[in-house]
Amino acid sequence: MEMNYSWLADYPTELQEKIKQVEAQVAEQYAKIDDQILFNQKRVLALFREHHVSEADLVGSTGYGCDDMGRDKLDAIYAGYFKTEDALVRPQFVSGTHAIATALYGVLKPGETLHYLTGMPYDTIQQVIGIAGDNSGTMQELGMGFSYTPLLENGKVDYEQAKKDLSADPTIKVIALQRSRGYETRASYTVAELKEMIDFIREIIPEAIIFVDNCYGEFSEASEPSWFGADLMAGSLFKNAGAGIAKTGGYIVGKKDLVEKAATRLTIPGVGKNEGATYPFMRDFYQGFFMAAHTTGQAIKGMIFTSALLESVGMDVSPKWDAPRTDVVQAVVFNDPKPMIDFCGVIQNNSPLNAFVNPIPSPMDGYEDEVIMASGSFTEGSTIELSSDGPIRPPYCLYIQGGLTVEHVKIAIASAVNQTFYQ
Structure with missing residues (x-):
């Protein structure tokens, strides 16, 4: 089936072609993640059935x-x-x-x-x-x-x-x-x-x-x-x-x-x-755990896309797009605070909440250095939702993580690449 790339219309032709190449490049990795999602989802479903989860369990105390x-x-x-x-x-x-x-x-x-x-x-x-x-x-x-x-x-x-x-x-x-x-x-x-x-x-x-x-x-x-x-x-x-x-x-x-x-x-x-x-958390806890295999898979797909696209524009990324994945974090080394901060800002501007806010480096409880953070998430600090952050210290590495849907990750990262490397 031919892919529809109408969502790329606002980007320069060179970036459009890079993204199309990346999509073809990561397809096999996506298929592996889909298999993993099915395996983990089957185990979770079996446990819900084994323990006879019912509506009464969702009420809380x-x-x-x-x-x-x-x-x-x-x-x-x-x-x-x-x-x-x-x-x-x-x-x-x-x-x-x-x-x-x-x-x-x-x-x-x-x-x-x-x-x-x-x-x-x-x-x-x-x-x-x-x-x-x-x-x-x-x-x-x-x-x-x-x-x-x-x-x-x-x-x-x-x-x-x-x-x-x-x-x-x-x-x-x-x-x-x-x-x-x-x-x-x-x-x-x-x-x-x-x-x-x-x-x-x-x-x-x-x-x-x-x-x-x-x-x-x-x-x-x-x-x-x-x-x-x-x-x-x-x-x-x-x-x-x-x-x-x-x-x-x-x-x-x-x-x-x-x-x-x-x-x-x-x-x-x-x-x-x-x-x-x-009370009132149990419904969310049960439903969240039931959805975890799928949502984590979506985030990992997004990070594979992120890694491949950023590597294609010359960035130092870890892990590489085809490396084994063991979490939902993608590291990108900028070696300069300004592009790191700017890139983080575009991710914030492509968030569902507080998209109008421009993040600035600030002190954060628990950290010695100032931290830049983009997190326009429905739950504060929810790093399974798309976010990015990093301490303002060499090598000026931004840690991108999460994404409830791979589609959101693609849009946000493509926009950040466009504004950072093509404007």
Whole structure:
């Protein structure tokens, strides 16, 4: 069937031809993503059927939230999808970072050490640990240690150095793996690479708790890190797992005793998972999780298009359009703040909300540098919706992510390329 390119009419002829070439170039990648969507969707549907999800489960609870059957059933569905013993899915998590911090605070005690195998964690986690900012209640203030193994120049784990680091410190209790790149130019780690890391840790410190920061990664592949021995994992509901439908919340999945410790940290001892009202969030949480496979696939298709088009105009992109995808993030290096800021502004101007706003670099809670951000989304900070952001520091890398529909991504990115490179 011949493609209709009438949507390109406003662009220069040269850009129109580039986009047509890109569309043909990425078609095979799109087909692979479609197969992945079907596989993940089938698993989610089977879990909804297995747990007899009904209208009553969508109502939610009030007050203490005792005996919330819909909440318990959703926990079971998450545990089933991630192949873990238990799950904690709650609107009380304010962000992915909050879910991560809750999990870590839950399993670490004073005198025990958190070690990052995947290099220095990103800015907001640094604030939680206490190695950045000047905050109270950090891990270091509470007597918890922190260490990390620097990555190799190619962004991969330095296993030789890591073996030395892990063997030398008997206080290491939790070893963390960060799936997505954060504000780094290194590639995000595929599930296969995370499995290799998990196997390595088991050989060095078998009793260590292996934690995975799964933000941006859910449904991006046909498997998850928890399938291969991760003990604990966390993420946000207003990223992939909520499909742009969930308005807040986060999740923790893993071994039952560890999830319970995290739940106690979120609430109080003696309560754990048993309380916490869910009204009016349950309908969104269920529908979001049901839609997550499709919506994440749409975002990945959009990022494949973004990578191919930007590479065609000479930009340094990561990952490449035909590289394996393990999250919904596309990095673009500008090496100059002005085009980075301008490009980000065009994405904002092609958003469904606040398209009239021009973003400017500004301080942001949890970050040391000023950050430029385009996010005209229906849910604030929803990075499964199309957005772009990055710290104003060399190499001036913009991180583009999300997209509820591939069509929106194509329009926004084509407009940004047009105004940045053809005007």
